[in-house]
Amino acid sequence: MWCIIFCSVLAILMIAGMVYTRNYEKEFVKELDKKEHGLKGFYPLSLFLILETPLRKYMQKQGKQLEILSLLHVSEDKELVQILYWCKKLSMCFLMISLFTGISFATEIGKSGTNLLKENGYFLRQEKGQGEEYVDIEVSASEQEKQIISVTIPERTYTQEEAKTALQEAKEYVKEHYLGENESNEMVIKDLNLIERIPNSFIAISWQILDGSCLSYDGKIDFMAIPKEGEIVNLMATLSYEEQEEELGFRVHIYPKTEFTEKEWREAVQTAIEEAGKGNPSEKKYTLPAVVLDKEVSYTENVESNAMVFLGIGLVTIVVIWIFYDKDLKNKRKKHDEQMWMDYPDLVNKFTLLLEAGMTVGGAWEKIACEYLQKKKKGKINTRYAYEEWCMTWYEMQNGVTEVSALEHFGKRIQLLPYLKFGSLLSQNLKKGSKGLLELLEYEALDAFEERKQMTKRLAEEASTKLLAPMMVMLGLVMVIIMIPAMMAL
Numbered sequence: 104m105w106c107i108i109f110c111s112v113l114a115i116l117m118i119a120g121m122v123y124t125r126n127y128e129k130e131f132v133k134e135l136d137k138k139e140h141g142l143k144g145f146y147p148l149s150l151f152l153i154l155e156t157p158l159r160k161y162m163q164k165q166g167k168q169l170e171i172l173s174l175l176h177v178s179e180d181k182e183l184v185q186i187l188y189w190c191k192k193l194s195m196c197f198l199m200i201s202l203f204t205g206i207s208f209a210t211e212i213g214k215s216g217t218n219l220l221k222e223n224g225y226f227l228r229q230e231k232g233q234g235e236e237y238v239d240i241e242v243s244a245s246e247q248e249k250q251i252i253s254v255t256i257p258e259r260t261y262t263q264e265e266a267k268t269a270l271q272e273a274k275e276y277v278k279e280h281y282l283g284e285n286e287s288n289e290m291v292i293k294d295l296n297l298i299e300r301i302p303n304s305f306i307a308i309s310w311q312i313l314d315g316s317c318l319s320y321d322g323k324i325d326f327m328a329i330p331k332e333g334e335i336v337n338l339m340a341t342l343s344y345e346e347q348e349e350e351l352g353f354r355v356h357i358y359p360k361t362e363f364t365e366k367e368w369r370e371a372v373q374t375a376i377e378e379a380g381k382g383n384p385s386e387k388k389y390t391l392p393a394v395v396l397d398k399e400v401s402y403t404e405n406v407e408s409n410a411m412v413f414l415g416i417g418l419v420t421i422v423v424i425w426i427f428y429d430k431d432l433k434n435k436r437k438k439h440d441e442q443m444w445m446d447y448p449d450l451v452n453k454f455t456l457l458l459e460a461g462m463t464v465g466g467a468w469e470k471i472a473c474e475y476l477q478k479k480k481k482g483k484i485n486t487r488y489a490y491e492e493w494c495m496t497w498y499e500m501q502n503g504v505t506e507v508s509a510l511e512h513f514g515k516r517i518q519l520l521p522y523l524k525f526g527s528l529l530s531q532n533l534k535k536g537s538k539g540l541l542e543l544l545e546y547e548a549l550d551a552f553e554e555r556k557q558m559t560k561r562l563a564e565e566a567s568t569k570l571l572a573p574m575m576v577m578l579g580l581v582m583v584i585i586m587i588p589a590m591m592a593l
Contacts, residue, residue: 110208110414117201124151140187145194153189162189168429171436174517177491178498192428196421203417207410224402225390240391242372244400250369254376256389273301274351277308277340281353283322291357294370295322297340313337317357323374329359371395439488440519444558446489447521448551455544464529465506472497492517507533521551 127147135143152158162185172188173181236256243249282288283296297310297320310320315336317328333356340351375392391402450471457467475490492513499509507530514526525547532540 110204110410113200113204114208117197117204120148120151121145124148127151135187140191142191142194142198145197146190148197149190149193150186152193153186162186168432171432171439174439174488175435177488178495188428188432192425195424195428199417199421199424203413203420207414207417210410210413224393225388238404241403242400243403244395244398247368247398248365250372252369252373252376254380257380257384273342274349276301277342277351281340282355288353288355291324291355294324295355297322297338301342307343309341309343311339311341313339315357319374319378321374323370324357325371326359329357331359333358372400441558442487443489443517443519443522445555446487447525448548448555450489450493451525451544451548451551455541455548458541458544464510464533465500468493468497468500489517489522492522506530521554 124147128150129147132143132146132150135146137143140146153162165185168188169181169185172184176184238254238256240252240254241249242252277298280296280298282291284293285291285295295318297308299308301308312318312320313336315334317325317334318336318338319325335354335356337352337354340353342349342351372395375395379392380389393399453471454467457470458464462470472490472494475484475487476494478484479486495516496509496513499512500506504512510526510530510533512526514523517523528543528547529540532543
């Protein structure tokens, strides 16, 4: 029940939050690309939490995250990029909360039961031939702990015949064991051990209780039905093997007890329920006992619920998604750096060739930037981070920033050693003069190509290492395929 309450509160909070923030930054959310922001239905609530709660201060402390996002989204407002990134994370978490809350709620509602146990404390038996049914019920009584009892509901029968098995007698074994844990037949205070079969033999035993009402045929004693002075019970065991039979008579003096252990109470309830099921098997109703050991008992059907399991999985999924987004961001940073390293030789080589053709530094820079933008616009190439940074530097030059400052910004913004070196080399030569610049750039281009070769080898080695895991799995499968037929043939 409390799971339903929890899911309901969570759902109400989610719905209330979405309703309350439905118009928050409505125009901004509406302009977002639906393909890139597929969950933007949750964005108003996410933006409200980010901008209007202490969550914003926490977000602003993520300096490393902001740095990576600014590298991945060149020329875009880095704060806006970070807010949208958090919106994606929060929206995915909200989706998981909605999904698993719904599943948990539906599971909890659906566990209302198999409806085998009726309100008046009885079961409806299956018709003959339909088989037995099994159900767990929760037994409640005053001053007793609740117990979960497994009940087998036998199918409805029209006649019942006792099965007689032909077995031989084993008197000594029965004499030694029928008292169970009791020390004497004159002082019986525990259940008897009325065995039905001799171990490791074909001997069967049937019992008859000649007088007394406190003892059942399985040896269970109804201690509450015994008077204070005790009750003498005579019983007879019939040991049989095929057509041969042998009878043994016993006389026991059973004394009452007033306190019951949890195990004894459970066994008493189990016995009472089973006895209720044995009475008049032709009846459709299987009525449970209303009183056990002079205690009034009540019943509720115990049905296992997976609602909390789904809810737990949902919470774990949310944590995993949150961690995954940050890990994915770090992986994107790694791929960003690898792409920057791979593009560096081409950029330096193109720039050097244009300078050798007689173009100025600014003119060569503009030529490369414009060529990249045209190809990207026509869809011939995808986004290349190095060229995006190149274009960003060209925009700075167009907006009045000096070439020296723009080139210094180029190296510092990328924060990779080759680009720092390249930007520093150009800015220093612009300050001192361009004498010897072409020769330095040619050496730099050669070094860059050599570095790319080494990087390509390293990436190839990493790829081959990653392939070891699936290869080991395939080897294991091959071994299983070979070993199983060989073992079956033995």
